[in-house]
Amino acid sequence: MSKAGILFVISGPSGGGKGTVVKRFRELVPDIGFSVSATTRAPRDGEEDGKDYYFVSREEFLRMIECGEMLEYNEFCGNLYGTPKKEADRAREAGVDLILEIESNGAFNVKKNYPDAVLIMLIPESMKELEERLRSRASEPEDVIVRRLATAEHEVRLAPRYDYIVVNEKDKIDECAEELVGILTAEHKKSGRMNDAVNNFLNNR
Ligand code: 5GP
Numbered sequence: 001m002s003k004a005g006i007l008f009v010i011s012g013p014s015g016g017g018k019g020t021v022v023k024r025f026r027e028l029v030p031d032i033g034f035s036v037s038a039t040t041r042a043p044r045d046g047e048e049d050g051k052d053y054y055f056v057s058r059e060e061f062l063r064m065i066e067c068g069e070m071l072e073y074n075e076f077c078g079n080l081y082g083t084p085k086k087e088a089d090r091a092r093e094a095g096v097d098l099i100l101e102i103e104s105n106g107a108f109n110v111k112k113n114y115p116d117a118v119l120i121m122l123i124p125e126s127m128k129e130l131e132e133r134l135r136s137r138a139s140e141p142e143d144v145i146v147r148r149l150a151t152a153e154h155e156v157r158l159a160p161r162y163d164y165i166v167v168n169e170k171d172k173i174d175e176c177a178e179e180l181v182g183i184l185t186a187e188h189k190k191s192g193r194m195n196d197a198v199n200n201f202l203n204n205r
Pocket of ligand 1: 013015038072082101103
């Protein structure tokens with residue numbers, strides 16, 4: 001089997017610009033894969049089935065759990081979200097790095113199954129900044145915004161359990177995406193992932 005790809009698990013408050021940064025990161029590293037999650041949430045304007053999410057009914061989601069098709073899943077603000085196993089397995093087997101954009105419970109579950117997964121928490125500068133961003137998105141009713149803010153506070157308090165924390169400053173999308181590239185580059189140079197280079201040196205004389 002080829003060398004396993006690295007799982008890059010990216011979490012952070014929803015509405016904090018995480019999606020925009022991840023999109024830029026993917027442009028900078030076009031070879032990296034992106035795990036498309038399944039969700040019972042309704043699509044937002046512009047979201048496409050099979051690209052942003054697999055939008056499924058609650059019944060279908062529960063069937064996938066029942067059949068062991070989910071690598072991890074969690075309920076978030078009233079909807080179910082999960083990573084289909086096949087997304088991660090396909091990338092790992094092909095030796096391709098894969099981004100999982102998922103919330104913290106899911107992130108810790110992935111780490112349990114794949115201890116070499118790299119957990120990165122992307123946080124906005126402040127709660128104030130996050131609230132402004134959520135409100136300007138104007139895609140959710142007030143009660144959902146209030147829930148998302150409370151969940152954000154809870155998630156950011158878990159940040160010390162992540163491997164890396166990256167601050168996503170307003171209007172600094174490129175800088176933030178480049179910091180993610182830096183992490184990716186460094187992770188590939190970890191001694192445990194450089195056995196081929198060491199063996200190549202020793203075996204060619
Ligand atoms: P949103 O509704 O804003 O797209 O996503 C809400 C939250 O669910 C975000 O924090 C997002 O990262 C998380 N999420 C998306 N897909 C998954 C998944 O497959 N598993 C888990 N555990 N969380 C997910």
